[in-house]
Amino acid sequence: MTDPKEDLRVYLQDARDVLLWKLDGLSEYDVRRPLTPTGTNLLGLVKHLTGAEALYFGATFGRPFAGTPLWITGEAEPDTDLWARADESREDIVGHYRQAWAHADATIAGLPLDALGRVPGAPREITLHRVLTHMIAETQRHAGHADVVRELIDGTVGQRPDGLNVAPYDPGHRDRVERAAKEAAARSS
Template sequence: MIGSDPKADLRVYLQDARDVLLWKLDGLSEYDIRRPMTPTGTNLLGLVKHAAGAEAMYFGETFGRPFDAPRPWITGEGEPNTDLWATADETREQIVGLYRRVWAHSDVTIESLDLAAVGRVAWGSRSEVTLHRALVHMIAETDRHAGHADIVRELIDGVVGQRTGSGNVAPGDTAWWGRHRSRVERAAGEAGRGA
């Protein structure tokens, strides 16, 4: 759009990805939001927990505004993958509440700084990062995990898409999707035999 505000545009995309990630929890039991659905343990609540930690670091520590939260899993001081699953003592409400508090903290950082503002990360090969780059990174990171969440949610109960009533998925009932999947499987089999 001509005359749009680049920072506002980036914030819209970040918030959309945040909302999608949380929507994937709606209507599911405590078991289902924690259930490991891949061999590496990917689960919905763990993805939210991870996104909260990543965002707290990128828009907190990086720009000299540390987010007040338990340190081990946000800074990587805990055991490997601590940020990618929830213990039985960590509730949905705690993790979702934490994520929403991180959003508020991040939004203040984003609002108060220019896109060219430079922050410093304590990890990776680049020690300096602009707010612009941090925003792009967190949009990509959150969208990536929203995609993971979409697949995990589909495996749990068949729900797909970006939000309730979203038109971003082809229309079709269970029978239609079954025929579609069979067609995709046949094509894969034919291609596999030809290789």
């Protein structure tokens, strides 16, 4: 028999692990450098999710945890939670993320899925089930961002270091995709 709460926690943990392994083997510059016009970077994604876990699994259920203040809550300047200052170490940011998820896991373990909480500033209560679902989606979304950013840095892709969830690299694949895009565009003109 399965435990729905544990199933959800496992999916959240999987996404957390994916996000962190995207940092493995990279230089200090590579984990911090912005690779999109909006500044998306690997360490900033970790920092952001630290604040999200602290907010949703901490303050929401009356179990405060000192996470990264999120700009979306009005507690910080815009996007301050999405990048790492030069004086913030990778070790501290990753360590704080691990602490936030340990705190979150204690909240998950200690409350039933139908437990009600209130996200600070939100107009209505929300269940732990809804928070878990939200954080799985949020973390997987940012793990996807991290996958693209890591691919731009050094070509590493996939959900796991073993690469078993991605097709073997085919240098001609990108060219086939480009040709198909050009053919489709020509047909629609």
